[in-house]
Amino acid sequence: MSAKTGINDLLLNQLIEHFYNGNLNFCLQKDDIDTMNWDFQQAFLDATVNSELLKQYPISGKFASLYLKKIIQNLEPNQEVHDDFYSQLCTTMNNLNQDGFSYRHYLIGNDTNNIVTIKETRNMVVNGTTGLKTWEAALMLSDWALCNPEIFANKNIQELGCGVGFTGITISKLCNVKSLTFTDCHNDVLKTVCENIQINFPHYKQETAHDITMFKDQEKSLSVMMLDWNTIDNLPDNVIPDIVIGADIVYDPSILIPLCNVIKTFCTRNKRLEVYIASVIRNEETFALFLKTLDKMDLEFEKIQLNKSVLIKWDESIDKCLLKINAKLE
Ligand SMILES: C[S@@+](CC[C@H](N)C(=O)[O-])C[C@H]1O[C@@H](n2cnc3c(N)ncnc32)[C@H](O)[C@@H]1O
DSSP, rough: TTTOOOOOOOHHHHHHHHHHHOOOOOOOOOEEETTHHHHHHHHHHHHHTTTTTHHOOOOOOHHHHHHHHHHHHHHHTOOOOOOOHHHHHHHHHHHOOSSSSEEEEEETTTTEEEEEEEEEOSSSSTBBBTTSSSOHHHHHHHHHHHOOOGGGTEEEEESOOOOOOOOHHHHHHHSSEEEEEEEEEHHHHHHHHHHHHHHHOOTSSSEEETTTTEEOOOOOOOEEEHHHHHHHTTTOOTTOSSSSESSOOOOOOGGGGHHHHHHHHHHOTTTTTTEEEEEEOSSSHHHHHHHEEEHHHHEEEEEOOSSSSSSOOTTTTEEEEEEEEEEEEE
16 A cells, blocks of 8 residues: 555556456455545546547457446445446447457556557458457567667667567667568558557658658658568568568468568578567467478577566467577578
């Protein structure tokens, strides 16, 4: 209990964290509920549904209404319930995101002042792409990058299969990169990543030239461009990254050769290139085939240990791998 505010801060922070992490799987004990007085409830509402960020970029109405209902059901027998819980419940129930998109606000280091906001769906496949939601490997790779920011500082980075852009946006925001290019093969994905860059970098100037959308300020430039691993012949010669990243792009056996070809092409352009690919291993054979294909193309790899989530929450129980890949030395 905070001596200054009289609020049970530990419980308050846990509930705020569950809310932002999309977690409904928690229990409240009677002792906890007894501490959830009016001031506590006000502090919770201010940090979540009443915040300017959430008013501008609402989270999934379905999740928000289930979450608020759960809190109300726990409070009602024991506490006077803050009116805003009921009014916000009505708002969220009317806001059931017809098009399937809503916003997720990812807390960095459990800090409500350090948030990456992403417009995305909760569905695994929409319009024939898996790229319209943030996948677990994106959270893992970003967390690892935030723990190793020196690798990315002042570097030109290229992301393959960027999806809605969580990894690239988080690294761009928090790792002091020089430039980052988001690439993907799907138009809806590219459109959504542009919207997500605008949300997270609202002051950047936007320009479009030669099918590349650029967002710039004095120090950094972010670009979005189509790059289909199957058709890299027209990849402009001046695209020479220092670092290539990719999250959850090793899942389809039919694209492993094109994907490795892209990596090889960038390694040929820059002999010192470092490639970091984070994967959730759903099928061991597919992953083994990826490693074999890298080897056949004279690409070296090492596995980087990922043990615990540090600044970004991700599921530690899954079978996962972060690979560092580079060209074999001649
Ligand atoms: C599982 S999603 C991962 C998205 C994002 N990296 C993440 O982890 O949240 C795979 C992404 O790879 C992209 N992708 C699949 N095949 C591709 C190809 N041939 N060329 C470029 N991108 C491709 C998809 O459009 C999708 O955005």
